[in-house]
Amino acid sequence: DVVMTQSPLSLPVTLGQPASISCRSSQSLVYSDGNTYLSWFQQRPGQSPRRLIYKVSNRDSGVPDRFSGSGSGTDFTLKISRVEAEDVGVYYCMQGTQWPPFTFGQGTKLEIK
Amino acid sequence: EVQLVESGGDLVQPGGSLKLSCAASGFTFSSYWMYWVRQAPGKGLVWVSRINRDGSTTTHADSVKGRFTISRDNAKNTLYLQMNSLRAEDTAVYYCARDSYTAPDYWGQGTLVTVSS
Numbered sequence: 714d715v716v717m718t719q720s721p722l723s724l725p726v727t728l729g730q731p732a733s734i735s736c737r738s739s740q741s742l743v744y745s746d747g748n749t750y751l752s753w754f755q756q757r758p759g760q761s762p763r764r765l766i767y768k769v770s771n772r773d774s775g776v777p778d779r780f781s782g783s784g785s786g787t788d789f790t791l792k793i794s795r796v797e798a799e800d801v802g803v804y805y806c807m808q809g810t811q812w813p814p815f816t817f818g819q820g821t822k823l824e825i826k
Numbered sequence: 827e828v829q830l831v832e833s834g835g836d837l838v839q840p841g842g843s844l845k846l847s848c849a850a851s852g853f854t855f856s857s858y859w860m861y862w863v864r865q866a867p868g869k870g871l872v873w874v875s876r877i878n879r880d881g882s883t884t885t886h887a888d889s890v891k892g893r894f895t896i897s898r899d900n901a902k903n904t905l906y907l908q909m910n911s912l913r914a915e916d917t918a919v920y921y922c923a924r925d926s927y928t929a930p931d932y933w934g935q936g937t938l939v940t941v942s943s
Contacts, residue, residue, distance in 0.1 A: 810928070
C-alpha cells in the first residue's frame with residue numbers, strides 16, 4: 714500500500730501570512746497514463762471534507778486562488794499564499810494512483826496564532 | 827447543485843448489521859463512480875469502498891472486505907453500503923462521495939455509525 718506522510722501535523726499561522734503543507738508518498742504517484750492522482754482536501758471544524766486540488770495542481774471550482782498545489786513523483790505541497798480565518802481546519806492529501814487502497818495522509822491541523 | 831444525503835446510521839451491537847444509503851441529486855448519478863469514506867471520532871479520513879458507474883466493479887478496503895458491500899441503484903439515484911459483522915472499530919461517520927479524477931469531489935454530510943453493546 715502507498716503510505717502518505719504529511720508534515721507538519723500542526724501548523725499555527727498568523728493571519729495574512731503564508732502556509733505550506735508537505736505530503737510525501739512511499740511510492741511514485743505517476744500513473745501509466747502520465748497523470749499524477751494526488752488531491753488535497755480541507756475539513757473545517759464540524760464540516761464534511763471539501764476537495765481543493767486534484768491532479769497535483771488543479772483547483773476545484775470555487776476554491777480561492779490563494780490555494781495552490783505543486784509537486785511531482787513522491788513529493789507534493791499545498792500552499793496558502795495568505796491565510797484567512799476561514800482556512801482553519803484539517804488538511805489531507807490523498808493518492809488515487811495506486812489503488813486499492815486509496816490512501817490519505819494523517820492530516821495537518823491549521824490554526825491561527 | 828450536487829447533493830449527497832446519507833442516512834441509515836445508528837447504534838448497533840457488535841456482530842450486527844446496518845445498511846447505509848446515500849441519495850444523490852443535481853447530477854447524472856449513473857455517470858459517476860462513487861465512494862464510501864469513513865472517519866472515526868477525532869481521527870482522519872479512511873477510504874472504505876468504491877463502485878463503478880453500472881455497479882459491476884466494486885473495491886473494498888481490506889479492513890472491511892468480506893463484511894461490507896457497496897452497491898447502487900441508478901434508477902433510484904442511490905448508493906448503498908451493507909455492513910455486516912460490525913465491530914467496535916467500525917464506529918465512525920460514514921461519508922458518501924462522488925468520484926472525479928480518481929478522487930472524491932463532492933461529499934455528503936455523513937451519517938454516524940456507533941457499534942457498541
